[in-house]
Amino acid sequence: MITKKKKYTLYYVMALACGLVASFFIYSCSADGYYSDEIEKNEVTNTRALSSRMINNGSTLIDSIASSDEFWEFEMSSELLADKFHEYTSTLSEEEYDKLMENLNDDDYVEDFMRKANLENELQQLAKAKENLIQHTGFLRLSADERTQLFILYAESNELTKVKLLKTREEGGSTSSCEEQKQAAYRQAKADYDDAVTNCKKGSVPSGCLTQAAARYDRNKRIADRRYENCIKNKV
Incomplete structure (x- = not known):
């Protein structure tokens, strides 16, 4: 009888110990997930706050927007639309890409391209975001120069808050000037793209205007990339 009681007691202790270990393990995993999510949220918040401070150039209206x-x-x-556009066009041949650029003013051609590239969701999201920006902020009170300034400053701050690993070749002279020229061209292209998007009017083919803006942005970045490559070659 004593032996059986000891066995039952031993089993009970073992079961209790296993339960405690399992509970601790589950709690640890949950805590890790929680803190991981919190860290990610904090990183996004800090990045946004940093960019906002960098954009602030003394203009209360620009800063509030x-x-x-x-x-x-x-x-x-x-950015989502630009990325999706680039993802699709990167699969095109040079001839197909050039044909797209030549037909940007052809509404039927652009509409057909939007379907092929599956841009509907991104276009709708951007169109809605544009209207919210115009309706719920003082954006329309900005002058043309102030709008350009806002977009340029955003492009600069966004570039600086991203982690980039730039490989700079030193053979035949530094290529840092080539990189600076490319980044400057990228910033201007992004500002021109955003400005073009905000100038798209509501109409029968509003998505066509947004697609045209994304296409010109992609083309301008390609031009910047080619100039960068030529600059590198001249440095070697």
Whole structure:
């Protein structure tokens, strides 16, 4: 009888110990996931706050727009469309790409391209974000120069808050000037793209205007890339 009681007691202790270990393991995993999510959220918040401070150049109106949810939703949406556009066009041959650029003013051609590239969701999201920016901020009160300044400053701050690993070749002279020229061209292309998007009017083919803006942005970045490559060759 004593032996059986000891066995039952031993089993009970073992079961309790296993339960405690399992509970601790589950809690640890949950805590790790929680803290991981919190760290990621904090990184996004800190990045946004840093960019907002960098955009602030003394203009209260520009700063209020730059720090608004509507502006950040607009910028994220514009980047999503640009990325999706580039992802599709990177699969095209040079001839196909050139044909697309030549037919940007052909509404039927552009509309057909939008379907092939499956851009509907990104276009709708950007169109909505653009309207929210215009309706719920003081964006329309900005002059043309101030709008360009806002977009340029955003492009600069966004570039500096991203982690980049730039390989700079030193053979035959430094190529840092080539990189600087390319980044400057990228910033201008992004500002021109955002400005073109905000100038798209509501109409029968609003998505066509947004697609044209994304196409010109992609083309301008390609031109910057080619000039960068030529600059590198001249440095070697």
